[in-house]
Amino acid sequence: AQRVTQPEKLLSVFKGAPVELKCNYSYSGSPELFWYVQYSRQRLQLLLRHISRESIKGFTADLNKGETSFHLKKPFAQEEDSAMYYCALLYNQGGKLIFGQGTELSVKP
Amino acid sequence: EAGVAQSPRYKIIEKRQSVAFWCNPISGHATLYWYQQILGQGPKLLIQFQNNGVVDDSQLPKDRFSAERLKGVDSTLKIQPAKLEDSAVYLCASSFTAYEQYFGPGTRLTVT
Numbered sequence: 001a002q003r004v005t006q007p008e009k010l011l012s013v014f015k016g017a018p019v020e021l022k023c024n025y026s027y028s029g030s031p032e033l034f035w036y037v038q039y040s041r042q043r044l045q046l047l048l049r050h051i052s053r054e055s056i057k058g059f060t061a062d063l064n065k066g067e068t069s070f071h072l073k074k075p076f077a078q079e080e081d082s083a084m085y086y087c088a089l090l091y092n093q094g095g096k097l098i099f100g101q102g103t104e105l106s107v108k109p
Numbered sequence: 110e111a112g113v114a115q116s117p118r119y120k121i122i123e124k125r126q127s128v129a130f131w132c133n134p135i136s137g138h139a140t141l142y143w144y145q146q147i148l149g150q151g152p153k154l155l156i157q158f159q160n161n162g163v164v165d166d167s168q169l170p171k172d173r174f175s176a177e178r179l180k181g182v183d184s185t186l187k188i189q190p191a192k193l194e195d196s197a198v199y200l201c202a203s204s205f206t207a208y209e210q211y212f213g214p215g216t217r218l219t220v221t
């Protein structure tokens with residue numbers, strides 16, 4: 001069955017430290033994966049998608065089909081990166097997103 | 110452009126009462142989604158509309174939840190009767206393509 005797992009509920013780092021938010025997926029088809037972010041008092045919004053291979057706000061994510069992972073990385077965390085991050089899988093190309101449980105990133109000064 | 114609008118933002122009801130949520134998507138977005146987000150979990154899709162037709166409602170508890178999208182624009186999600194476990198944030202989203210969904214602010218429902 002299709003599933004997205006984010007093993008960490010909370011990740012706390014200091015400003016300037018590297019960040020890696022983990023995401024693993026289970027899906028029998030060809031996966032399309034996304035990271036969505038929700039800053040405090042703001043709406044859930046798309047951060048990046050693997051098909052575009054962009055770097056948004058310094059974040060990157062590489063799809064590793066062998067390890068079925070799509071970890072989100074940033075070399076130097078900033079305080080404004082503090083937010084909830086959700087990994088999501090597009091099911092059957094039809095628009096249905098399957099979300100992970102989310103990881104709260106806290107960047108301390 | 111104006112974002113996805115939802116109302117009300119907060120609602121408190123007693124169990125067995127009914128409640129309705131309203132969503133106005135971004136103009137031109139044919140696809141509309143309703144998600145349920147229980148505290149501590151990621152959003153879960155309840156129903157997906159393409160224009161005014163249902164694409165996926167496999168996770169909608171149809172004995173108590175209903176949704177409609179008249180004229181392919183606004184949508185209403187109803188719960189009748191509500192249970193304690195329905196306490197959650199209900200998110201509406203819309204999209205032009207499957208690759209980016211735009212979310213509304215959500216409605217926080219508390220069932221007592």
